[in-house]
Structure formats: C-alpha cells, structure tokens
Amino acid sequence: MTTLAFMEPEEPKKPRKAQPKTAKASAGKRNVNGEGNIRQRSNGLYEGRAYVITTDGREVRKSVYGKTWEEVHQKLTKMQADTMSGKRVASSTQTVAEYLGYWLEEHARHRVRDTTFASYNWLITKYLIPLFGKKKLTTLRPNDVRRGLFQLQQVCQCCAQGKDKAREERAAVERKKREGRPPRKNAKAIVGARCCALVPQACCRSTVSDGTVRYLHRLLRAVLQDAVSEDEILTENIAKKLRLNHKYRPKFKAWSRAEATKFLESIREDRLYALYAVALSLGLRRGEALGLRWSDVDLDDGLIRVNQALHRVDGALKLGDVKTDGSTRLIAVPKPLVSALRVHRAAQAQEKKNAGKSWQDGGYVFSTMIGTPIEPRNMNRHFDRLCEKAGVRRIRFHDLRHSCASLLYSQGVPLENIQDVLGHSSPTVTKVIYVDVAEDVTRDAVDRLGFLFGEHDEE
Structure with a gap:
C-alpha cells in the first residue's frame, strides 16, 4: 500500500527591499530622444549626438565633434537650444x-x-x-x-576658360573655308589666337x-x-554676411560742358546726330534711345514718352520693358532738340524713299538706312569713332547719361527734377550713382566761406 506523505506548505517569500540606484546602474540608462549623449571615439575625439528637425520636417540625429568633452557639450547644448527655439537644419542634397x-x-x-x-x-x-x-x-x-x-x-580667365583656344579653333575653320579661293576685296583678316593658344604662349592676364x-x-x-x-532648404544666407574687399563702384568722369558742346558741334552733319543729342540732353539709356518710336514722340507739344527699350536677347533684337517701373516716364524736350528731331525725321523720310522696297518700316526714330533697328554694339563702335573725330575724351555711351545728370546739376537743377528726367526711384540713387558734381559748383560753394579770411567785409 502506498503511503502518502503530507508536505508542509511553503512560507510566502518576503518582497525584496528596493536597492538604491548606483552610479554604475544610472550610467547605463538610455537617454530620452532629443536629450543627446556624448562619447569618446577611438581616434580620441569626442562626439555628441542629438535629434534635430530638418527644413522638410523630418527628425534626424546629428553629430557634433570636438577635442574635449566640454567643447562638445557646449556645441550640443547650442544645437539643442536652436532646435527648441524652432531653428531647422538644412536637408537638401543638391549641389x-x-x-x-x-x-x-x-x-x-x-x-x-x-x-x-x-x-x-x-x-x-x-x-x-x-x-x-x-x-x-x-x-x-x-x-x-x-x-x-x-x-x-588672380587667375587669367582667358586661360582658365579656354577662350583663346576657342578663338583659334574658329579661326582654323574659317581658314579652311577660304582655302583655294581667290582673296576677296576688303576681306577681314582672320584673327585667331591672341595669347595662351599662341606658340610660344603669352598670357594676356585677362582677370x-x-x-x-x-x-x-x-x-x-x-x-x-x-x-x-522661398524653398526653405538653407537656414541662413552665408553670402549675406560676407564682406569682400573690393571697390564698391567704379568712378566715371562725365563730360564737362565744354566737352559736351564740342562733341555735338563736331558731329552735327552725322546722320545720327539727333540720337546723341537725345542721349546727352535727356539722359536716355542706350536701349531706350534705340527703342524709341515716332509714336512715342510728340514734336508739337515737345514731349517724349519712354516706355520700352531695344536689346539683343537670345541672338535677336527685341523690344522689351524698360529697366524698372520708374523708368517709364514722360520727358519735356527742349526747343533746340525738337528742331533737331524735325530735321532727322525729314532725312529719314528721304532715306525711306531712296530704299524703296528694301525699306522695313518699324516706326523707329533711329534706324539703319533701310528702317531696321540699330544693333547696340554697332552703336558703341560708331560712338567711339565720333569721339575720336571730335577730339574729345572717350567715354562709354552710357556715360552720356552720367554727363546729362552732372550738367543739369551744375546748372542748378534740383536732384528731384533730375530724378524725374532719368527715371530713378529716388534722388539718392541719382546723387550716388550719376551726379559727378562739377568743379565750378564745388568751388562756388566753398568760396562762399571766404569771409572767414577777411576777403569779404560785412557791411
């Protein structure tokens, strides 16, 4: 017979007493997301990592590095503070x-x-x-x-971008086309390499x-x-804070009253005399003058409306808008210029008659001898030749606009009125960019202090 053994019931286990966390235990605790942590890498540098928000809204972990724990801690704290303040980090991989x-x-x-x-x-x-x-x-x-x-x-761009090599390649193609042909009368010389593509090389230092x-x-x-x-790819504009050590604006010496008068007197018989008279007396830009049409000119009331400009864009001459909204303006024309424009219109009518069917009527005030618009670069070359013929100091065509502003200012015209003539947004722009105060105006201003030296006795 089997004997059953009765076992004593086990006493319930007493709950273990909670032990205080040791430093070692707390060291292994995982940090909350975003809190960040710092560790030393195998190369000796310290790395701190924390979660940040990118400009496209993603949460990513970013690392900062330093030679000491304190340095990394400082960087990490700043990065976390930026994140808390709403600053986002760039996320684009675009070049x-x-x-x-x-x-x-x-x-x-x-x-x-x-x-x-x-x-x-x-x-x-x-x-x-x-x-x-x-x-x-x-x-x-x-x-x-x-x-x-x-x-x-510092680096010659002719060499860096292969400009001279390209010139020589184009010249080689042109020479090959002319092989075996008799030389043409007045044919232009084929100009190829000028500097670094020459043998031996000679850098032109075109910086x-x-x-x-x-x-x-x-x-x-x-x-x-x-x-x-706009695109929220970057968090800051690094070019905005950049300060470069270069001249703010090149200085141009406008024509004096004597130079401007001598130039206009010398070219009076030129077919485009009225064009230069308009540019010099009204301060029109090159494109504004070349884009002027007779529908914009009212010779009876002596008014010119500037509302478009001629430019070469994508290889073609096109009429487009003027530079700014303020550049659209209505200008009063002085009586001598009205007379010059009447003479010019009569001469253009004769050119139209001579051209016959070849005339292409675009309504331009200043055109070629067959009515087509004038190429702006040809205008520059023509102006250079006239300066040489007149024996005056050579300036850019655009400097006629500078000269107009300076001559008006020297005649006592207020900056606000010059601003209206040139089509600027404020008199400050006119003063800073275009007005080169004539020496006689400056001298007259300082001469008024002559009484300091007893030259003018008080009555």
Missing part, C-alpha cells in the same frame, strides 16, 4: 550647380526682364558653376565664396573686374536668399 539651374527657371525667369535673365544665365554658366558647382549647397561656406571670388581676380565680382556676389546672395526664404 550648387543643380540649385542654380533650378533657380534660373523657377525664380529668375518669372521675375526679371529677358536681358537681365540672359545676364544671370551667362554669369552663372561662366563663373558660379565652375567655381562652386560641385559643392553641396548645404556645405557651401563663406570661405568658399570669398576664396572663389578672389581667385577670379575679372571689380564690377563683375560685385555683381557675382550680389547674384549669389539673391540665389541663396531664395534657398532660405
């Missing part, structure tokens, strides 16, 4: 070249005139992309921009001017600002 192409099509094309867009496109293609295109947009730093723009003023560097800086600053405010 600078990719964003520049995107910016041209999505931002610039819809904001600026065709001529300005063409200028932006040329500057970006020739300079900004070769300098910064391969870098990631988010890693571009002020030192990169400063070093790149400084390089443009970028201060004005171009300033323009590039301004353009890059505008691009990066859109990356910050």
Whole structure:
C-alpha cells in the first residue's frame, strides 16, 4: 500500500527591499530622444549626438565633434537650444550647380526682364558653376565664396576658360573655308589666337573686374536668399554676411560742358546726330534711345514718352520693358532738340524713299538706312569713332547719361527734377550713382566761406 506523505506548505517569500540606484546602474540608462549623449571615439575625439528637425520636417540625429568633452557639450547644448527655439537644419542634397539651374527657371525667369535673365544665365554658366558647382549647397561656406571670388581676380580667365583656344579653333575653320579661293576685296583678316593658344604662349592676364565680382556676389546672395526664404532648404544666407574687399563702384568722369558742346558741334552733319543729342540732353539709356518710336514722340507739344527699350536677347533684337517701373516716364524736350528731331525725321523720310522696297518700316526714330533697328554694339563702335573725330575724351555711351545728370546739376537743377528726367526711384540713387558734381559748383560753394579770411567785409 502506498503511503502518502503530507508536505508542509511553503512560507510566502518576503518582497525584496528596493536597492538604491548606483552610479554604475544610472550610467547605463538610455537617454530620452532629443536629450543627446556624448562619447569618446577611438581616434580620441569626442562626439555628441542629438535629434534635430530638418527644413522638410523630418527628425534626424546629428553629430557634433570636438577635442574635449566640454567643447562638445557646449556645441550640443547650442544645437539643442536652436532646435527648441524652432531653428531647422538644412536637408537638401543638391549641389550648387543643380540649385542654380533650378533657380534660373523657377525664380529668375518669372521675375526679371529677358536681358537681365540672359545676364544671370551667362554669369552663372561662366563663373558660379565652375567655381562652386560641385559643392553641396548645404556645405557651401563663406570661405568658399570669398576664396572663389578672389581667385577670379588672380587667375587669367582667358586661360582658365579656354577662350583663346576657342578663338583659334574658329579661326582654323574659317581658314579652311577660304582655302583655294581667290582673296576677296576688303576681306577681314582672320584673327585667331591672341595669347595662351599662341606658340610660344603669352598670357594676356585677362582677370575679372571689380564690377563683375560685385555683381557675382550680389547674384549669389539673391540665389541663396531664395534657398532660405522661398524653398526653405538653407537656414541662413552665408553670402549675406560676407564682406569682400573690393571697390564698391567704379568712378566715371562725365563730360564737362565744354566737352559736351564740342562733341555735338563736331558731329552735327552725322546722320545720327539727333540720337546723341537725345542721349546727352535727356539722359536716355542706350536701349531706350534705340527703342524709341515716332509714336512715342510728340514734336508739337515737345514731349517724349519712354516706355520700352531695344536689346539683343537670345541672338535677336527685341523690344522689351524698360529697366524698372520708374523708368517709364514722360520727358519735356527742349526747343533746340525738337528742331533737331524735325530735321532727322525729314532725312529719314528721304532715306525711306531712296530704299524703296528694301525699306522695313518699324516706326523707329533711329534706324539703319533701310528702317531696321540699330544693333547696340554697332552703336558703341560708331560712338567711339565720333569721339575720336571730335577730339574729345572717350567715354562709354552710357556715360552720356552720367554727363546729362552732372550738367543739369551744375546748372542748378534740383536732384528731384533730375530724378524725374532719368527715371530713378529716388534722388539718392541719382546723387550716388550719376551726379559727378562739377568743379565750378564745388568751388562756388566753398568760396562762399571766404569771409572767414577777411576777403569779404560785412557791411
């Protein structure tokens, strides 16, 4: 018979007393997301990591590095404080070249005139992309921009961009076309290599001017600002804080009253005399003068309306808008200029009669001998020849606008009225950019203090 053994019931286990956390136990605790942590890497550097929010709304972990724990802790604290204040970190993986192409099509094309867009496109293609295109947009730093723009003023761009090589290649093609043909009368000489493509090489030191560097800086600053405010790819505009050591604005010496008078008297018989008279007395830009049509001119009331300009865009001459909204203006024409325009209109009517069926009537005030618009670059060359013929100091065509402002100012015309003639947004722009105060105005102003030296006795 089996005997059953009765076992004593076990006593319930007493709950274990909670032990205080030791330093070792707390050291292994995981940090809350976003709190961050610091560790020493195998190479001796310290790394701190914390969660941040990117510009596209994602939460990612970012690392900061330093030689000491304290240095990393300081960086980590700042990064966490920025995150708490709402600051976001850049998230784009685009290169600078990719964003520049995107910016041209999505931002610039819809904001600026065709001529300005063409200028932006040329500057970006020739300079900004070769300098910064391969870098990631988010890693571009002020030192990169400063070093790149400084390089443009140190390195010959003719050599760097292969301009002279391209000249020689075009010349070689032209020479091959002329092989075996008899020489043409008055044929232009084929000009190929001028410097670095010569044998032996001779660098021409064609560096970028201060004005171009300033323009590039301004353009890059505008691009990066859109990356910050419009596209929210960047958190700050590194070009905005950059200060470059270059001249703010080149100085131009406008014509004096004697030089301007001598020039107009010397070219009075030229078929485009009225064009230069308009540019010098009314301060029209080159494109505004060449885009002027007879429908914009009222010789009876002596008024000219400036509302369009002629420019070469994408290889074709086109009429477009004037530079700014303020550039659209109605200008009173002095009586001598009205007479000059009447003579010019009569001469143009005779040219139209002589051209017959070849005449292409575009209604332009200043045209070629068959009625077509004048090529702006040809205008520049024609102006240079007239300056040489008149024996006056050579200036740019645009400096006729400077000269107009300075001559008006020297005659006592208020800046507000000069502003209206030139089509500026404020008198400050007129004063800073265009008015070169004549010496006689300055001398007259300081001569009024002659009484300090007893030259003028008080009555």
